[in-house]
Every structure is written in structure tokens, then in C-alpha cells.
Amino acid sequence: MMRISLLGLGTTIIAIVLILSGIKPYDRMTWLMEVIPVLIVMPVLFMSFKKFPLTNLLYSLIFLHAIVLIVGGAYTYARVPLGFEIADWFNLDRNPYDKIGHFMQGFVPAVVAREILIRNHILAKGKILSFIVICIVLAISATYELIEWAAALLLGQGAEEFLGTQGYEWDTQSDMFFALIGGSTALLFLSKWHDQQIEKLRGSL
Secondary structure (H helix, E strand, O other), X not given: OHHHHHHHXXXXXXXXXXXXXXXXXXXXXXXXXXHHHHHHHHHHHHHOOOOOOOOHHHHHHHHHHHHHHHHHHHHOHHHOHHHHHHHHHHOOOOOOHHHHHHHHXXXXXXXXXXXXXHHOOOOOOOHHHXXXXXXXXXXXXXXXXXXXXXXXXXXXHHHHHHHOOOOOOOHHHHHHHHHHHHHHHHHHHHHHHHHHHHHHHXXXX
């Protein structure tokens, strides 16, 4: 019952944030490209709920990641106000909000991959599991960078807002590095809590 409530509440919040973000985004095409993953994932969560419900921890992380994507799409990553605040705090010369997005791109998929691998008995908990999870995180990050490259080729100058490089020549590499940091952080700090959530979920099914 709690998972149903969490899924319904989270979906409602995401729907509201999504609608508000789409009223007058900075760049409509950038907004659409950034929120497409949210539009794909949210229905999948409902369709998979009966056969493969997720832990409350994972649902919460997915909703948080969705908000990060939606906000980035609404303002474009280079113009998110929170990013400017962070840049002022740390005396940075560029808006770092896109790095928050890529950190989450590693942080959340790490927990997704870990849950699927453990619950389907594909891998047991241990060093090999952690290694494979990190490999999956980096594969996802690399795939996203290839999508950005394809967008740049197709849209030309119009893809600049979607890429969010802000003139940084090593942006692709740093994006993947932040995904690596995110995935490693999730494994380091959430694994025990995640294990408890998985056992609790198994006991309720």
C-alpha cells in the first residue's frame, strides 16, 4: 500500500512540475529533449508495478532525478538559478548545474542496476556486483554523450542549449566522470540501506 501511495504521490508531483516547466521554457526543443526520459520512465513504472515493484528508496531517487531533468529542461542547464548560486559559492566560472545532472545520471542508475541484478539473482552482493554496476553506469553515460553528439550533428547550432558545454572543451569527459562519481557514491553510501529495502520488499511480496 505504501509503495502505491509513493508511486501515486511522486507521479502527481512530477506531473505538476512537468506542466509548470512546459508553460514557458527558455527553449522549447531543449525542454522536450530533456524531459523525454521522464515521459518514457513514468509510464514504465506503472506498467511494471504489479510484476516488479521497486523499493521505496529507488522510487524516491527516480522522482528526484526526474525533477533535476525537468528543471534543467525548463531553464536549460547553463541557466538554472541554483547553478548560478553554486557558482557564486565556490567562485566557479560556469554554471555547474549540468554536473548535478550527470552526477544523478550515475547515482540513480547505479541503484536501478543494483536492484535489478540482485532481485533477479543475476549477481550476488560483492565486488563483482559493484564493478558491473559501475560498468553499466559508464555505459549509460557514454550512450547519452553519443545522443548529444547526434543531436549536435542533426541540429547544428540549435543543439547548443541541449549540450550545455558552455565553451568547455572537456565537457564530455567531465560529464562521464561525474556520472562515475555519482555511481560510486551511491554504492558507497546506499548499499546497506538498499539491501534492507530489498529484503523488506521481498517479505511483502
